[in-house]
Amino acid sequence: MREGSLSRAALRAAAIVLALLLATLVMLAAHAPPLAAYANIVLGAVGSWDVAANVLVAWVPLLLATAGLLITFTAGLWNIGIEGQITLGAVFTTWMLRGLQASSVPPALILACAVVAGMVGGALWAMLAGALKTFGGVNEIFGGLGLNFVASALNLWLIFGPWKRPGVASMSGTVPFPPALWMVTVTPQSRLSISALVIALLGIGLVYGMLRGTHFGLRLKAVGRNEKAAYLLGVPTWQHMMFSFALCGIFAGLAGAIQVTSVYHRLIPSISSGYGYLGLMVAMLANFNAALAAPVALFFAALNVGSIQLPIVLRQDSSLAGVLQGTLVLFVLLAQGVRQKLTGKGAT
Amino acid sequence: MSLDVILVGLAGVLTSAAPLLFGAIGETISERAGVTNLSMNGKILLCAMGGFAATLATGSIVLGFLAGAFIGGLVALVLAFASITLRQSQVAVGFVLTLLCRDLSYFLGNPIMGATGPRLSTLRIPLLADIPGLGVLLFRQDIMTYLSFLLIVGVWIFIFRTRPGLLLRGIGERPSAAYVRGANVNRLRYLYTIVGGAIAGLAGPIYSLSVKAGWKGTISGLDGMGWIVLAITIFGGWNPFRAAFGAYLFSFLQWLGLVLQPALPGIPSQVLQVAPFPLMILTLLFVNIGNAEWVERSLARLPERGRKRVVKILRALNVKPPSALGTPFEKE
Numbered sequence: 001m002r003e004g005s006l007s008r009a010a011l012r013a014a015a016i017v018l019a020l021l022l023a024t025l026v027m028l029a030a031h032a033p034p035l036a037a038y039a040n041i042v043l044g045a046v047g048s049w050d051v052a053a054n055v056l057v058a059w060v061p062l063l064l065a066t067a068g069l070l071i072t073f074t075a076g077l078w079n080i081g082i083e084g085q086i087t088l089g090a091v092f093t094t095w096m097l098r099g100l101q102a103s104s105v106p107p108a109l110i111l112a113c114a115v116v117a118g119m120v121g122g123a124l125w126a127m128l129a130g131a132l133k134t135f136g137g138v139n140e141i142f143g144g145l146g147l148n149f150v151a152s153a154l155n156l157w158l159i160f161g162p163w164k165r166p167g168v169a170s171m172s173g174t175v176p177f178p179p180a181l182w183m184v185t186v187t188p189q190s191r192l193s194i195s196a197l198v199i200a201l202l203g204i205g206l207v208y209g210m211l212r213g214t215h216f217g218l219r220l221k222a223v224g225r226n227e228k229a230a231y232l233l234g235v236p237t238w239q240h241m242m243f244s245f246a247l248c249g250i251f252a253g254l255a256g257a258i259q260v261t262s263v264y265h266r267l268i269p270s271i272s273s274g275y276g277y278l279g280l281m282v283a284m285l286a287n288f289n290a291a292l293a294a295p296v297a298l299f300f301a302a303l304n305v306g307s308i309q310l311p312i313v314l315r316q317d318s319s320l321a322g323v324l325q326g327t328l329v330l331f332v333l334l335a336q337g338v339r340q341k342l343t344g345k346g347a348t
Numbered sequence: 349m350s351l352d353v354i355l356v357g358l359a360g361v362l363t364s365a366a367p368l369l370f371g372a373i374g375e376t377i378s379e380r381a382g383v384t385n386l387s388m389n390g391k392i393l394l395c396a397m398g399g400f401a402a403t404l405a406t407g408s409i410v411l412g413f414l415a416g417a418f419i420g421g422l423v424a425l426v427l428a429f430a431s432i433t434l435r436q437s438q439v440a441v442g443f444v445l446t447l448l449c450r451d452l453s454y455f456l457g458n459p460i461m462g463a464t465g466p467r468l469s470t471l472r473i474p475l476l477a478d479i480p481g482l483g484v485l486l487f488r489q490d491i492m493t494y495l496s497f498l499l500i501v502g503v504w505i506f507i508f509r510t511r512p513g514l515l516l517r518g519i520g521e522r523p524s525a526a527y528v529r530g531a532n533v534n535r536l537r538y539l540y541t542i543v544g545g546a547i548a549g550l551a552g553p554i555y556s557l558s559v560k561a562g563w564k565g566t567i568s569g570l571d572g573m574g575w576i577v578l579a580i581t582i583f584g585g586w587n588p589f590r591a592a593f594g595a596y597l598f599s600f601l602q603w604l605g606l607v608l609q610p611a612l613p614g615i616p617s618q619v620l621q622v623a624p625f626p627l628m629i630l631t632l633l634f635v636n637i638g639n640a641e642w643v644e645r646s647l648a649r650l651p652e653r654g655r656k657r658v659v660k661i662l663r664a665l666n667v668k669p670p671s672a673l674g675t676p677f678e679k680e
């Protein structure tokens with residue numbers, strides 16, 4: 001058993017080294033200085049308190065998205081529609097804030113209502129993908145993907161149409177909300193909100209506990225492993241799937257609500273910022289393990305924030321972060337396959 | 349709008365459907381063999397960038413297309429190795445590849461952003477090009493559009509009218525039966541995944557050297573096309589002719605949206621750009637709903653005559669994927 005875990009660690013390390021090697025080759029091919037690029041990413045992520053705080057700001061939505069995805073993955077579902085669920089969360093939050101901002105309701109209550117509205121929005125959008133799968137036979141990957149594009153269209157239409165800034169509508173989003181409706185941040189200039197951070201950590205903790213220690217988690221696992229067998233054993237399968245979609249949607253919607261209330265203070269065109277797709281990668285790299293998801297998500301957030309300066313300093317595209325993340329996940333998947341092949345165990 | 353303008357517009361519909369056709373038919377071949385290649389969206393971007401870069405560097409359009417096919421085949425090889433040899437989930441590997449290829453195309457394509465290069469010229473077919481109406485529509489296209497017509501017919505004949513095509517269907521439907529009859533299932537799957545990937549890879553250079561010439565990074569407007577291609581593959585029921593119908597329908601509706609835009613000033617252009625996607629969901633709903641259990645149950649309650657009619661319509665629309673799609677083959 002010890003030997004097994006040792007070879008597993010060795011293979012993982014080999015995968016990471018190979019991934020870095022490939023990324024370095026890619027940089028050389030693009031005539032980018034690899035060492036300078038790596039140094040720039042590291043400095044861009046931990047070089048000062050400000051950028052480190054930005055990493056935490058990016059960690060929050062990524063962690064929430066990953067937490068939700070762990071639920072759908074457990075049920076055997078590929079919830080690619082999570083991007084749209086984040087967007088709808090942001091849209092519902094904005095809608096609630098706009099509706100109540102002129103009223104006499106206390107700001108704290110408005111904020112709470114807005115966050116709940118975001119969770120409802122995310123859940124509804126997720127259940128739409130779930131309904132398409134359950135009642136329409138549309139694979140959740142394609143249903144979800146289509147709904148992502150619909151969500152971004154709806155978002156754009158709102159920003160350029162009914163919710164446009166007085167005068168001229170622009171890609172910079174809707175009119176910012178008054179500071180009374182912002183989530184409290186560590187300093188007035190910062191975008192880091194301690195309450196958002198606590199919510200995200202509570203979220204992943206909740207999912208960890210739910211999947212490990214509850215009856216519901218166990219049944220969800222049964223549905224994910226073998227839908228037919230679970231059904232025959234009396235687990236209401238489609239209800240479980242639908243519920244896991246809704247739960248994931250709640251987490252996604254929460255991420256969207258936090259982006260609006262604590263990061264941007266308004267609705268912007270690409271409000272989901274790709275955190276949903278990135279969450280899918282985090283879940284895969286963490287091998288669908290909730291305990292590992294938090295550090296992996298932190299690392300991916302650091303890569304994203306660290307590469308922001310690349311275009312300015314090195315005239316390289318910031319998509320380098322995505323290249324690094326992609327090669328890492330790819331090689332870890334390959335290493336997992338090699339290990340299964342060597343130990344003679346089939347894919348799970 | 350005069351007839352000439354409409355004809356030129358429709359000819360453009362055929363041109364812009366060509367990359368969708370190469371993509372969907374390449375994917376059809378791969379999926380017929382039992383391998384879903386979900387990397388399409390990123391792959392098209394990477395092949396578009398790679399093809400354009402190769403043409404810029406060498407001045408040769410042919411090399412640009414070869415580069416696209418090569419990259420498409422290479423990405424498919426990675427997927428085949430991971431899913432057939434290492435038995436990892438096709439969906440997982442495909443999804444990672446689609447994101448990785450997209451970011452690779454943006455990163456590597458950064459230096460050639462906005463560069464102008466050669467583009468595919470139209471090839472008038474002598475005599476036929478002068479037929480009134482039809483000439484404008486069909487015979488003043490570029491070579492890849494002509495090839496896309498041939499591809500539909502050729503691949504259909506291959507899949508449904510030849511022995512290797514029968515075997516291709518066999519390894520996707522009942523691999524164990526094909527294996528018992530002496531077919532090397534996994535080797536054939538490798539072959540068809542790579543061939544399908546290379547054909548689909550051509551979709552990239554068709555964009556960057558013809559339909560939307562050049563490389564403009566994130567604003568190329570190509571991001572998302574690969575997902576449409578995958579949806580067309582399903583809509584097409586893994587049949588080249590039906591896939592062609594899907595590609596032309598999609599391309600036609602996109603053109604219609606463009607034509608109608610001035611008449612609908614209230615709708616921002618960003619919304620019209622994503623209009624195809626709800627359409628994609630609806631079409632997938634139409635072709636899949638016949639598979640849902642509750643439909644069958646509620647149909648049983650309908651009166652005899654009405655039921656027959658509904659069942660007929662559902663049957664005509666319905667598609668079923670190859671039975672072994674997505675599952676690795678194990679000889680036992």
